[in-house]
Amino acid sequence: MADIIDIISSFAIPAFIFVVLVYGHLNGVSVYDSFVEGAKEGFVTAVKVLPYMVAMFVAISIFRASGAMDILISVISPVTEFLGIPAQILPLVIMRPMSGIASTGILAELFKVYGPDSFIGRVASTVMGSTETIFYTLSIYFGAVGIKRIRYTLWAALLAEMVGLIASVGVCSIVFGR
Amino acid sequence: MCSIVESNIICIKKKAAEKVRPMVNIVWILLILIGLVVAAFNGKIEAVTQAALDNAKYAVELCFGLIGVYALWLGLMKVAEEAGLVKKVSQKMQGVMRFLFTDIPARHPAIGAITMNIIANMLGLGNAATPLGIKAMRELQELNPHKDRATDAMCMFLVINTSSVQLIPATVVALRSTAGSSNPTEIIGTVFIATVCSTAAGIIAAKILQRYY
Numbered sequence: 001m002a003d004i005i006d007i008i009s010s011f012a013i014p015a016f017i018f019v020v021l022v023y024g025h026l027n028g029v030s031v032y033d034s035f036v037e038g039a040k041e042g043f044v045t046a047v048k049v050l051p052y053m054v055a056m057f058v059a060i061s062i063f064r065a066s067g068a069m070d071i072l073i074s075v076i077s078p079v080t081e082f083l084g085i086p087a088q089i090l091p092l093v094i095m096r097p098m099s100g101i102a103s104t105g106i107l108a109e110l111f112k113v114y115g116p117d118s119f120i121g122r123v124a125s126t127v128m129g130s131t132e133t134i135f136y137t138l139s140i141y142f143g144a145v146g147i148k149r150i151r152y153t154l155w156a157a158l159l160a161e162m163v164g165l166i167a168s169v170g171v172c173s174i175v176f177g178r
Numbered sequence: 179m180c181s182i183v184e185s186n187i188i189c190i191k192k193k194a195a196e197k198v199r200p201m202v203n204i205v206w207i208l209l210i211l212i213g214l215v216v217a218a219f220n221g222k223i224e225a226v227t228q229a230a231l232d233n234a235k236y237a238v239e240l241c242f243g244l245i246g247v248y249a250l251w252l253g254l255m256k257v258a259e260e261a262g263l264v265k266k267v268s269q270k271m272q273g274v275m276r277f278l279f280t281d282i283p284a285r286h287p288a289i290g291a292i293t294m295n296i297i298a299n300m301l302g303l304g305n306a307a308t309p310l311g312i313k314a315m316r317e318l319q320e321l322n323p324h325k326d327r328a329t330d331a332m333c334m335f336l337v338i339n340t341s342s343v344q345l346i347p348a349t350v351v352a353l354r355s356t357a358g359s360s361n362p363t364e365i366i367g368t369v370f371i372a373t374v375c376s377t378a379a380g381i382i383a384a385k386i387l388q389r390y391y
Binding site: 004005006007008009010012013016017019020021023024027029031034035036037038039040041042043045046047049050053054055056057058059060061062063064065066067068071091094095098099102104105107108109111112115116117121122125126127128129130131132133134135136137138139140141142143144145146147148149150151152153155156157159160161163164167168171172175176 | 190193197198202205209216220222226228229232233236237238246247252256257262311312316318319325328337339341344347349350353358362363365367370372377378379380384388
């Protein structure tokens with residue numbers, strides 16, 4: 001199991017690059033030119049993210065430096081420990097369904113404090129990658145066609161997110177060890 | 179609100195962002211205010227000031243560190259988009275879709291739009307995914323007898339969309355590499371397994387709940 005996951009991790013990006021370039025070339029795309037065209041957006045995107053990053057980083061670092069984060073963690077850790085989730089990732093879990101950029105900031109701060117290769121860093125990465133900004137997405141798509149009664153959609157989506165969270169911790173424990 | 183010059187999709191995104199912003203706003207204010215009060219009690223006011231200044235600086239360095247990986251990734255995404263990769267993969271997925279969306283008639287254009295949106299999401303092509311998703315919702319709305327109430331297909335589509343299987347979580351990989359990880363891509367496999375679990379849970383929940391709601 002862990003071996004297969006390892007192989008997926010190592011080969012996903014090279015395989016994707018290979019497929020995209022070969023498929024693009026065979027379909028008459030001027031691959032180099034359109035790559036450069038897309039790459040231009042890299043700078044713009046990073047600059048667009050910057051103010052959100054600063055806002056979130058400052059807020060969460062104040063919260064952490066004051067000692068409030070330690071208090072929060074010690075209060076909630078009995079509950080999160082019961083579920084097997086590291087209490088340190090709770091701010092990420094709360095922010096994730098609300099805002100993609102804000103949760104990216106929280107993830108980056110966790111990397112800075114615990115390191116991306118720590119267990120917390122790996123679980124946080126997996127949680128971030130496997131969940132979505134539920135509230136925003138539902139708002140876009142239901143808003144676009146004027147649906148008001150969304151029935152069970154939010155509950156099913158939140159349940160899926162919870163399962164993703166627990167699965168993230170489980171898979172990381174198996175693959176990386178605690 | 180939205181001006182006339184703005185395209186429809188930007189306008190829809192803006193409206194959605196306005197609904198979500200109050201939530202983020204509250205969390206942000208609480209983090210800072212609680213932090214400041216606790217710092218005053220703990221005698222850590224100076225540490226807090228220092229942390230705020232240092233981290234503002236670090237956040238900027240981090241964003242500049244992201245430029246390279248973003249450029250690489252967005253370059254590839256452009257090639258994938260122009261090659262029509264999403265459409266190609268979608269054509270192979272139609273069978274699975276018919277199982278999930280039993281209430282959409284065969285050959286209805288909604289199926290195509292839904293599939294392409296899901297594939298675009300899996301590949302991390304967020305910008306390409308949104309217009310396809312909105313198109314899918316409009317097609318589904320045509321089939322909807324009660325225009326303000328979501329159909330089973332809409333609910334299923336959005337549950338899959340919000341728990342979507344990620345083939346390559348590009349932003350996370352980029353952040354990890356910028357933060358100095360010795361193996362930034364090692365989480366691709368774990369993300370994949372975790373999203374398979376969450377998507378499966380979402381589909382099962384939607385299939386069960388649609389009978390009672």
